[in-house]
Amino acid sequence: MSVSYWRLRDRYYRIIGSICDSCTYESFPKFNTCPKCKSHDISDKEMPNTGKIISYTLSYESMPGFEHELPMSIGLIKLDNGVNIVSQLVDSEVEDIKINATVKAVFRKINADGNSGQIYYGYKFKVINA
Amino acid sequence: MNKVFLIGAAGTAYGKSNLTARDLSMLASKHAIENAGIKPQDIQASFVANAFGMAEKQGHLGPLLMSSLGIPHAPSSTIEAACCSGGSAFREAYVNVASGFYDVMLITGTEKVSHLDTLTATTYFAYGGDYLFEGCSGASFPGLYAAMARAHMHEYGTTEEELAAVAVKNHNNGMFNEKAHLQKKITVDDVLKSPVVADPLKLFDACPFSDGAAAAIIASEEFMNRNGLEKKISIKGSGRSGGSGSLHTREDMSSLESTIRASREALGQAGISVKDLDFAEVHDCFTIAEIIAMEDLGIFEKGQASKAVVEGRTAINGEIPINPSGGLKSKGHPVGATGVGQIVEVFDQLTGNSGKRQVNDARIGLTHNVGATGGSCAVHIFERE
Ligand SMILES: CC(C)(COP(=O)(O)OP(=O)(O)OC[C@H]1O[C@@H](n2cnc3c(N)ncnc32)[C@H](O)[C@@H]1OP(=O)(O)O)[C@@H](O)C(=O)NCCC(=O)NCCS
Ligand SMILES: [Zn+2]
Numbered sequence: 001m002s003v004s005y006w007r008l009r010d011r012y013y014r015i016i017g018s019i020c021d022s023c024t025y026e027s028f029p030k031f032n033t034c035p036k037c038k039s040h041d042i043s044d045k046e047m048p049n050t051g052k053i054i055s056y057t058l059s060y061e062s063m064p065g066f067e068h069e070l071p072m073s074i075g076l077i078k079l080d081n082g083v084n085i086v087s088q089l090v091d092s093e094v095e096d097i098k099i100n101a102t103v104k105a106v107f108r109k110i111n112a113d114g115n116s117g118q119i120y121y122g123y124k125f126k127v128i129n130a
Numbered sequence: 131m132n133k134v135f136l137i138g139a140a141g142t143a144y145g146k147s148n149l150t151a152r153d154l155s156m157l158a159s160k161h162a163i164e165n166a167g168i169k170p171q172d173i174q175a176s177f178v179a180n181a182f183g184m185a186e187k188q189g190h191l192g193p194l195l196m197s198s199l200g201i202p203h204a205p206s207s208t209i210e211a212a213c214c215s216g217g218s219a220f221r222e223a224y225v226n227v228a229s230g231f232y233d234v235m236l237i238t239g240t241e242k243v244s245h246l247d248t249l250t251a252t253t254y255f256a257y258g259g260d261y262l263f264e265g266c267s268g269a270s271f272p273g274l275y276a277a278m279a280r281a282h283m284h285e286y287g288t289t290e291e292e293l294a295a296v297a298v299k300n301h302n303n304g305m306f307n308e309k310a311h312l313q314k315k316i317t318v319d320d321v322l323k324s325p326v327v328a329d330p331l332k333l334f335d336a337c338p339f340s341d342g343a344a345a346a347i348i349a350s351e352e353f354m355n356r357n358g359l360e361k362k363i364s365i366k367g368s369g370r371s372g373g374s375g376s377l378h379t380r381e382d383m384s385s386l387e388s389t390i391r392a393s394r395e396a397l398g399q400a401g402i403s404v405k406d407l408d409f410a411e412v413h414d415c416f417t418i419a420e421i422i423a424m425e426d427l428g429i430f431e432k433g434q435a436s437k438a439v440v441e442g443r444t445a446i447n448g449e450i451p452i453n454p455s456g457g458l459k460s461k462g463h464p465v466g467a468t469g470v471g472q473i474v475e476v477f478d479q480l481t482g483n484s485g486k487r488q489v490n491d492a493r494i495g496l497t498h499n500v501g502a503t504g505g506s507c508a509v510h511i512f513e514r515e
Pocket of ligand 2: 024025036
């Protein structure tokens with residue numbers, strides 16, 4: 001995944017999405033035409049780093065690179081501006097992970113290409129107020 | 131638009147196979163040609179549905195399949211829409227024949243994944259979703275459907291026992307399908323005690339990774355008349371919609387907008403309501419998906435479908451049988467084949483060839499095929515002539 005990951009790094013490092021300059025609709029990841037008003041006047045926008053859990057799972061099935069983290073919590077999060085994001089949930093007690101819990105983004109190692117290859121960093125979220 | 135008929139359909143057994151996707155596609159196609167009562171050279175063009183050809187290092191299956199049928203000149207390309215590849219290929223073929231461009235087309239769905247280990251298979255499946263922004267965050271398909279299940283449970287009070295009832299019903303139906311992957315009777319307790327895959331979904335809430343192929347042949351009315359063929363089944367409606375390609379960009383996590391749009395399109399063309407359906411084959415990749423499908427199709431109110439399953443209203447002898455074939459859950463889910471295999475079940479049901487799982491006096495059947503978490507949906511409606 002190295003090439004696309006590098007190209008998209010600002011979206012992973014700082015959660016950069018888009019805002020529509022005509023109707024203020026925001027979304028993540030970036031878009032080119034506003035899904036709401038179809039305007040082409042779009043700017044980059046850093047998403048807020050806090051939000052609430054709208055759904056979640058404790059997964060026992062792995063994706064590549066997460067084998068040693070099972071079971072892992074994954075959250076569907078509504079950020080404070082109303083934009084949704086999917087993220088791993090870390091540094092949180094399993095019983096605190098529930099719908100409406102407040103979460104905050106943290107910067108973490110996400111994955112690596114083998115033992116000596118490139119290391120990927122990006123956002124994960126943790127519960128700050130269950 | 132011209133009237134189009136479903137004239138032949140057949141599938142291989144689903145499960146773990148030693149054959150390649152290529153060989154499986156040839157078997158299903160040959161069988162469909164035989165039961166359509168036509169010759170291979172009557173086929174003018176074809177679409178192949180195959181999502182994971184590269185897992186076998188073989189793309190561009192079409193010309194190989196056509197050559198094996200002795201018609202290498204017939205154009206054939208692959209249509210890929212993740213788990214909705216089969217339904218999408220059928221839709222595109224329908225458009226070609228209904229518009230009058232071709233008279234006869236073959237649609238073949240095929241998949242071979244059982245040679246992959248669980249992690250590799252799970253990863254290939256995730257490529258059909260938003261891989262960079264959901265898969266790379268650790269969310270597999272079971273993980274994403276688990277999030278949908280949790281949202282549905284939160285919103286409507288749906289329970290794990292109710293989800294389990296979907297699996298029990300589909301395994302019951304699959305017991306009568308000798309081509310089903312998992313022919314095994316299970317109880318609600320078996321489902322609840324099966325290993326957790328992505329909480330709240332367990333092993334028995336999920337469809338398996340299957341190999342298999344299915345093929346269908348459609349023809350114009352003019353071709354039927356010219357060759358004096360008996361018109362058995364007509365295609366009454368074809369609906370196809372896109373939806374948000376990611377789960378997180380959707381407005382409602384417990385509904386698929388693409389199912390709503392595709393089904394309204396197909397029902398509108400057919401000029402019927404869901405009340406007129408005698409049965410439906412819906413996309414139950416996970417038990418929650420069958421609940422959401424029935425609600426989005428309009429068969430039950432939001433929040434009511436799971437109750438209906440528990441009450442037996444969707445069993446083969448219920449008021450609206452859902453997945454008499456056993457569905458993806460029991461019959462299996464060879465991705466590219468799945469949408470075409472649903473149409474094979476409709477063909478068997480409407481021609482009275484479904485044996486012990488025959489729906490009584492089946493006249494109108496619907497197929498509903500979904501790709502990823504709703505990025506693609508195809509709905510077709512068929513009627514016995
Ligand atoms: C649940 C899942 C991870 C299990 O895969 P797996 O771990 O590779 O399973 P295996 O093939 O090793 O099978 C282990 C056993 O469980 C059984 N099994 C596998 N999947 C099963 C299922 N879905 N339901 C019931 N039993 C199943 C197998 O028959 C086997 O039994 P046996 O040991 O008696 O032969 C996998 O089936 C899965 O991810 N399914 C969902 C597929 C999906 O996401 N589809 C796309 C939807 S959009
Ligand atoms: Zn706008």
